Amino acid sequence: MAEAVETKFAQSQLRELNTALANGRFVSVRKLLHELPPSDVALLLESSPTKTRDELWDLIDGDIHGDILEELSEDVRNGIISKMVPARVVDALEEMDTDDLAETLSSLPDEVLQDILQSMDAQDRFRAEQALSYGEETAGFIMNTDTITLRPDVTVDVVLRYIRLKGELPENTDTFYVVNRTDNLVGLVPVTRLLTADPEDKVADVMNSEAEAIPVDMPDNEVASLFERYNWLSAPVVDEKHRLVGRITIDDVVDIIREDAEHSMMSMAGLDDEEDTFAPVWQSTQRRSVWLAVNLVTALMAAAVSDLFEATLSQMAVLAILNTIVPSMGGVAGNQTLTLVIRGMALGHVNPGNSRWLVSKELAVGFLNGIIWAVLIASVIALWKQDLTLGLIIAFAMLVNMIAAALSGASLPIVMKKLKIDPALAGSVILTTITDVVGIFAFLGTATLFLI
Amino acid sequence: MAEAVETKFAQSQLRELNTALANGRFVSVRKLLHELPPSDVALLLESSPTKTRDELWDLIDGDIHGDILEELSEDVRNGIISKMVPARVVDALEEMDTDDLAETLSSLPDEVLQDILQSMDAQDRFRAEQALSYGEETAGFIMNTDTITLRPDVTVDVVLRYIRLKGELPENTDTFYVVNRTDNLVGLVPVTRLLTADPEDKVADVMNSEAEAIPVDMPDNEVASLFERYNWLSAPVVDEKHRLVGRITIDDVVDIIREDAEHSMMSMAGLDDEEDTFAPVWQSTQRRSVWLAVNLVTALMAAAVSDLFEATLSQMAVLAILNTIVPSMGGVAGNQTLTLVIRGMALGHVNPGNSRWLVSKELAVGFLNGIIWAVLIASVIALWKQDLTLGLIIAFAMLVNMIAAALSGASLPIVMKKLKIDPALAGSVILTTITDVVGIFAFLGTATLFLI
Known part of the structure; x- marks a missing residue:
């Protein structure tokens, strides 16, 4: 038993397989693939670029296809299934538990799903339609029917x-x-x-x-x-x-916990949580472009605010140099509050009874942070640029933006949840837009009033 | 049974308790607190501001203190324990399983821990020291000794x-x-x-x-x-x-999975993952200031880069207006790559065998993204500012920064992991510094060469 532990945990088989693959020793690869547990084969496929993935899949016997498919993540599984002959997919699906069957089928693109359902015999099709009858992301969807x-x-x-x-x-x-x-x-x-x-x-x-x-x-x-x-x-x-x-x-619940927690992290960076790390270049480029497009609009909005103060900027280049500091600090402070509130909502800590208290608390934190960083930035700028008025102006803008950041960071997720918008997905971009616009307006506006 | 389901899941007891608390009916509150399962009481405490939390704790009988403490998150638990008399803490710890005991004790501030250990009798102290003997975040630390x-x-x-x-x-x-x-x-x-x-x-x-x-x-x-x-x-x-x-x-493992996934999300916003949403204002302000300090340095560095081009900026205010677009797009693209690679490493998908492939792939995505957004921004700026040269300059800077973003987003976590630095914590700030500096340098530098 001690030895079994060693070999599995050190993943020496996986390493051996990678070497065999790199050297084109396909007979050894095939042998090793069938010795590994299905979850290890799934991990190997998920860690391989699409081309290698397809080569590996071709080496695997049909009778363990189902076991491996149910361990794969959505994106990778769909990629593999869409390249298989429907009849072979049907064979692989036959052995699956109802919950895995429901998950596999529901994530397939519609035309692939129809092809597969049509290749099934009446009994299998009934079972598949039964499994798909509960809404995605419900208890019925993740349950198994093998009760005693x-x-x-x-x-x-x-x-x-x-x-x-x-x-x-x-x-x-x-x-x-x-x-x-x-x-x-x-x-x-x-x-x-x-x-x-x-x-x-x-x-x-x-x-x-x-x-x-x-x-x-x-x-x-x-x-x-x-x-x-x-x-x-x-x-x-x-x-x-x-x-x-x-x-x-519990094993199905563990997957949901992992996915839920990942979902927030990935969404906040504007990524689909099922995004396959080893997807082809063009597919990845397309998936990421949505978020970049949204950000371009945000960045242009910030530029448009600066544009209002073109006359001021052309008189004092130093304002252009310092223009990014206040928005940047507001963005960081606001995102801290936003992340904390989103996490609190996910854990069930934030509810209508305490959300007003929470917003007030974050406002107080924002105000205190505003004071601290205003004093600090005023000193830095007064020393660097030898201009006390300039220091006081940036300090004022900092205070205003820190309060705006706290207010939007705390209230955005609460409001968005009421409107049934996912705060992890859209919260960060709306917040940054607010802190950019408020930050630039406060800084350049005050400067125009007092310096020009 | 149907009714039991209703009341529990609808959390009507929790709601009743909140109402009783708001109206100062402490006898009802006390009664309700002892009817709820310990995990629900823990949730209630975690969802309450510190003052309410202390009031509630005083209403709870000592004999269920241990059950509730083991369900609480670190920050909240430490707050409560530090206000308790050591002898009562010892009573509460007596009933705990070894894994919960280890977790509770190890997270306490050192002086509180010493006070508690000294209040224990020899047998309890031996058990406590035994539980603490395994390193934190190891199997020994989370295991239970009640095997059959x-x-x-x-x-x-x-x-x-x-x-x-x-x-x-x-x-x-x-x-x-x-x-x-x-x-x-x-x-x-x-x-x-x-x-x-x-x-x-x-x-x-x-x-x-x-x-x-x-x-x-x-x-x-x-x-x-x-x-x-x-x-x-x-x-x-x-x-x-x-x-x-x-x-x-598995129940202890579920906590680790949740914490690990949360850790990445919280770290990327510069937050401690145990941070209590309902902590007092001053405590929250202090905890968040580290990250704001780091960001201030980053923002000042970006300003210093702009400062190099003061002469250019004072001649053309339009450059000041557009100066934030390229860094902002680079930041978003880089953070997407960074998040994806950090997630891939957490899932065990990224290994020495495929990391070179992954960096090349992300470079290709960055290059493609660069081309797409360069063409787009060039068109927008040429139309908005009626200046084709300006459009071409910003397009060139965009392409350069997108490539820099992809390269740093993909390689930073891999390099940092080798240096044993947590990429979720420090990755994002280093990346933003790179995309800010490269973005500003590329844009203002090219503009100085061609426009001035």
């Missing part, structure tokens, strides 16, 4: 004998579900409870009937926070009539 | 009877560990396997001896990626002699 159900009136001994007869349990089974004749969920029995119970006890006596069930239409990020908050390993999913329809396991 | 071990030569029936006798199993037990006489880990038995096994079988016959164990000194983020990659619910931890020392469960 018990009746309340049988004894633990009967259950134990039934399980022994069955031989194997679905992956990650930690709880059995107790349902009545109409399939309504009436309780849970943890696997460990079966071990400690008296074999003569009825299921009804050992079950936990207080536990919660997840409604099938609950948004997946709410599901994730419940799992996090209550340290669940799995949870039953019920429909509107409280009938058991499936279960959600 | 089996001997390979006993029968399943004996095990089942032993467990029934024991009555209750530690929380989240999904696997039993098989050890030999010298405590070396020789195999795992999933709880579900015990249910399906023949009672006459020996443990050695049903155990999985291929599974991996985690070395006690493995970094916690590596532990988290293993859990994510292989969908584990728990994993055994072994020391350098392969002796079983504890187990790690």
